[in-house]
Amino acid sequence: MLFVGTSLASVPLGHSATVEGIDRRHPLRKRLLELGFVPGARVTLVRAAPMGDPLELIAGGTHFALRRKDLELIFVEYTEGAA
């Protein structure tokens, strides 16, 4: 599946977005699906670790750390300004 939507990596810190899908090439695709990164799920980017990476994000009430690079292949629907 190829998504034309926004990449989660481009969502600014402190903002939320809705998952549309995860690219098939994503090395963590299976794990992320199991953790609830399924289409329709809300994800909030909370903060970046020192030196800018990884990022802390909340999905389904749980806080996770994921690298910026691994957010690139997660596609979301994001309306600018929606905190």
Next chain:
Amino acid sequence: MLTIPTLNAVPPRDARERVVLVLGNPNVGKTTLINALAGTNMTVGNWSGVTVEKREAKVYFAGKAIHLTDLPGAYSLSPNTPEELITRTALLEAAPDLILNVLDAGNLERNLYLTLQALEFGLPMVIALNLMDEAADKGMTVNAAALSQAIGIPVIPMVASSGRGVKDLLRFMAEPPAPTQTRPTYPLALESAAHQLEAAAQAFEKLLPHTRRYVALNLLEGDASLRSKLTITGHGALVAQSDGLTQALASTNLEPLLELAEVRYSEANRIARLAIPSFEHRRTLTERIDRWALHPYLGIPLFLLSMLLVFRLTFSVGAPFVNFIGGPLQETLSGWAAALLQPLPSVFGALVNGALIPGVGTVLAFVPTLLILYLAMSFLEDSGYMARAAFLMDRTMRSVGLDGKAFIPMILGFGCNVPAVYATRTLENPKARLITTMILPFMSCSARLPVYVIFSAALFGSAGSTVVWAMYVLGTSVALLFAAVLSTRIKGVQDIPGVLELPPYRLPSASVMWKHGVNRTRSFVRRAGTTIATTVAVVWLTLSIPVSTGQGFATVAPRDSLFGEISSALAPVFAPAGFDTWQATGALIPAFVAKEVAISTLGQIYLGEQASSPAPLTALEGLTRLGNGLLEALRGAGASLLEVFAPPSLNADPSSERGNPLTAALSKAFSPAAGLAYLVFVLLYTPCIATVGAIANEQGRRIAWITVGYQLLTAWLLAVLTFQIFRHLL
């Protein structure tokens, strides 16, 4: 009862026995729950991946013997890590009477994903709705009855850490409820493919009937480890059939993995909403703490500062007790022993007063120091900070080819390298697991601390705690350096990234921390009484055997003994490192068994002679001496509490502090530069035998030997470097 042949035959079971598998996401309190029920003492901690192997506990209720199996936490039953594989294997090969599914009430949706997967087994199941207190703090009211009704199985709300509600589970364990028929419904094409596979699975009698649906779904999903397991156990035809079905599905644009996850999550979401109709989000304590703890600039300095404080605390507060136990306590014991052993042949006196008391006693002197270290580690493990440290260090770890998650075993290594080696099982990437295992022994475990403390007290005066801290920093730096080197040699490290969960902070309960600390201290003491005592006796024996004729057993001068001869022969190797005395070299040999043996052997060599004929003491004389010594130690510990927060001072003052006799002996035998080089060697050379065993167990013997080899080499090189640099400076 009917017994069904399986991949591993299930033993026939008595009607008075119940087998319960405890299943749940990581860090939801499974082990805490079992400890509360069975009164066991298994390790818990506030991060994902504390339990990495199957553990059993037993509890009796209503005339039934209930066997509880604690399993490593799993996000799903399609394993991604070795620990999850252990959990899956347990489910596939056991025919439990009951699955006890532990859920985090504050994270229902994600936890229910696993529940829905487990329901595919159609086995009796009960839900322990744990962490109710935390859910309430988040502002959630979770309705257990609604949850129970939605799934069709009993749900018991509880707070495992305080024991609330835990006992209500027992009656369900004694009499498991009927399995529920509730099951998520998948798209029709997927269901029919699953049915075909289930039907085909009937031909394989080694597959337990209740596992058929699970096996079918996971094969369709593409579970790689299940495929290979089934292939090698003679179920290749089944795997081939599932491949055909998956291809057919793919041609209709249906991806089983995605469909299964979507259906389960929409079902989980629906059930969670029934159980938590409304919820008013509160700003939790965790969010407030993390603003500082994970601060982009202050996060790492705060972490390093807290580690510095911990290590200074162990040194400053522990040292006065080292003096007390090594000094007055040992003198008193020797005195009493001398009085008691007077009627026996003198060789007994020599063994007890010349070997066991100085040898084992020197090691036991570190009990207070280690208790402090262990308590601090428990706090780190139970508070939830562990995963934060991994988060903060991820970037740094990545520059050496690993990831933040690998930092958790490294921190655990400060306590003991053995559990740290097993903790690498939580890493997704096999290469990262290998590298982490190979560098772990450089992390300075608690058994090395006694060596630093005693040398620092002997040679570095008030700069002592800085030297101890420097050893930890050096060990960690060397570990990271090696990781960098290894990850360029071993391919494929960066291919599989990991996901790290950041659990909420939990205030560690004093009793859990205390139990943790005491347990580890107890195993240190037990080791002193067994492994160390045995080694001490062996060393004593080799110290007593004369090499040249004309000298008698146990009367030979240590230098002329078998031990002395071997040590002298090896000593020149360490000439460039400045510690080429036979005593220093000799202590390193038995310390292969365990690092603290270095201290016990030095104690034997330096103190054995002078202590083998102590003046006998009466009970009263001994007690007075003990009382005075203890008072002095307490006063010293109190005074040094302030010192912990003082800036480190580098002007060594070798004050003539009346302390541990070994300290006095060492300050004569070593120059500061040689002492420092010795510490570097002790820090870096082969860890204890137990660690080598753990490495061999996880990564094979070849890796274990390679690790031993390069560590010896590294230790020698850096010891030489240290001596050559510092001989002119100190």
